[in-house]
Amino acid sequence: MSENEAQAAPQRVCIIGAGPAGLSAARALKRLGIAYDQFERHSDVGGIWDLDNPGTPMYESAHFISSRKTSGFFDFPMPETYPDYPGNRQILDYTRSFAAAYGLRAAIRFDCAVTDVRRDGDAWEVTLADGTVRHYRAVICATGVTWSPRVPRHxxxxxxxxxxxxxxxxxxxxxxxxxxxxxxxxxxxxxxxxxxxxxxxxxxxxxxxxxLIPKHILGIPSDELANGGPQLPLWLERPFFRAVLRLLQGxxxxxxxxxxxxxxxxxxxxxxxxxxxxxxxxxxxxxxxxxxxxxxxxxxxxxxxxxxxxxxxATGYDWSIPYAEKYFQWNEGRPDLYMSVFSRDHHNLFGLGYLEINSSAYTLFDHISNVVAQYLHDQDHRPDRAAEFDQLIAADRPKLNGGINFLASARHRSYVDARAYHRYLAGLRRRMGWDDLLAGRFEAIRSAS
CATH class of the missing domain: 3.50.50.60 (FAD/NAD(P)-binding domain)
Structure with a gap:
């Protein structure tokens, strides 16, 4: 696409970042035929999993803390040849194979950082590192939360x-x-x-x-055991696992x-x-x-x-969205977003990946991206349904802790329980009539790419 075409195409969506969250967003938009451009400051996809990406927190011995079978993108499982807990190089290869399988690279401009995002009427003005200014109908911020190291003072x-x-x-x-x-x-x-x-x-x-939870319990990955076994109520699940851990660890x-x-x-x-x-x-x-x-x-x-x-x-990271900081409402270092994604003030600004969760995030990114894409699609084709969702964004504050009283810290105030989040998201899709659009079309796009 030429520069002039980009300037004259305010109906396109801008995705910032080509890590796992940004790639999930790209696939979801592509699935619904929503035009978009994607910008990545690094030279390739992969986000933090690329050790050559300046500022990544990754290290040579790093592995996934969620297991292979419970992780990965929706309907794109990790290879069976991968170990229970894949290493960072395998995760990087897997992420890049995902981008290749769905033809996502063509829309990504690499070595191109976004330096500023400004409101322009009902649209957005996006400034790139080379000084180029482009206009977009919506902006999806998917640059992650592990780029601003937190160093305490002693x-x-x-x-x-x-x-x-x-x-x-x-x-x-x-x-x-x-x-x-x-x-x-x-x-x-x-x-x-x-x-x-x-x-x-x-x-x-x-x-x-x-x-401290071991990665395997009885030879089975811990999260696989927790997710695949009977779904116990919290009052029963907690003492059961506590007893198992005591037996295994003393x-x-x-x-x-x-x-x-x-x-x-x-x-x-x-x-x-x-x-x-x-x-x-x-x-x-x-x-x-x-x-x-x-x-x-x-x-x-x-x-x-x-x-x-x-x-x-090893004291964590401060969350930041430096190019669009002022357009988010911040509470103790965390953006206040509906479902940890949707801006409550701007119907076309999204933060994808700005959440803490007690399970794998990749599949969750896919389900969230699907809802973002459905919402953007409805803005054009079903404005009545988009307006209904606007009301939810403004007023709905669901409890997504799954009955767990997370620690009273800034980090854990943005925490969500994976099961509770998936349950609520599934109900939301049914309510909005989006459920039937989630599955069955990814494979067609993948085959055609």
Whole structure:
């Protein structure tokens, strides 16, 4: 498409980002014949799974924390040859094969960042890094939530090296060093295991206890077991899994892990089968929160200290949509979006992928993208139905926690339970008459591409 054609085509949709969420959106729009352009600042698709993508939080040892059978795009399963928990290179290959299978690359402009999005009447003015300005009927922001590292500040001065985990790539970086990992999310736990196997000494500083879930239970991937077995009510499911974990792991506090101050499932699941092994063998040690940095030592709140030469903060990320920040309503660092997707103020602005969920996100991206595409399609072909959905966007605030009282933290306030979200989304599609359009047409597009 020529530059002049783009300028004269305000009915096109702009997708920003070509990671898994952006690709899901592209396929959904293509399925309904909605014209769109897609922009990706990197040289290829894949988002964070491409280790060559500047700023990615990915590292060489990273694997999916959801299993192969429960992950993946809708009706595009991962290859049977993949292991239960695919590695980052396999996920990247899979994501790129998805883009190729549905002919999505043709509409993507690579090495082209979006620097600004501005309201232009009822449409949007999108400025690209080269200064080009284009106009679009709608904008789908799909640039993800792991690009702005959060680094806490501690008292004192440190003589060694301080980095965020977003800069970490290889376990070889730990050779000959005394390493302190700060934070025990899934990335922190993975990196702590790398340090345990390679560093001269490895420590993990944590502020609270976590429920540690092994990746396999009775030889079955944990999420596959949870999703494939009988759907127990929460009051029964929680004590059942707690008993199973106790049987498999014993009392983890004897390895230095604090007792969790919350119930099972009330925080982001920490899936790791290696950490306990390294704790049992003394290759990594748990330390409490940092009190101060003191030259070559790190002092902790319990009065202890350790000599370290690398502090690596695995402390998460601040969410941001820098090119369109002012058009979103923010609450404790999270955008207020209906179903974590739809702007309540602008009927043609979407944030896709801005949610925390306790299960695989890929299939969920597909189902959400389908609803976004249906809504945009209705704006042109069924304005009455689009208007009905506008009312839901403005007023509907469903509880999507599945009865789980997630931790009272900024991160967990945006958390949704996968089962509750899928149930509500399915009911929403039925209510809007969109259910029959979800399945049965992806394969046709794939074959024709």
């Amino acid at each position: 008292q004192g001065e440190f003589a060694g090296e301080v980095r965020h985990s977003s800069t970490y790539r290889s376990a070889l970086e730990f050779r000959g060093r005394r390493v302190l990992i700060v934070g025990l999310g899934n990335s922190g736990a993975d990196i702590a295991c790398d340090a345990a196997a390679n560093a001269d000494a490895a420590f993990v500083s944590i502020r609270r206890g976590y429920h 009392d983890l506090t004897k390895y230095g892990l604090p007792k969790p101050d919350h119930k099972l499932f009330e925080s982001h699941p920490l899936l790791n089968s290696q950490l306990v092994h390294y704790l049992q063998h003394g290759d990594v040690a748990i330390r409490p929160d940092i009190a101060a940095l003191d030259g070559s030592r790190v002092r902790f709140v319990d009065g202890s200290s350790e000599e370290v030469d690398l502090v690596l903060y």
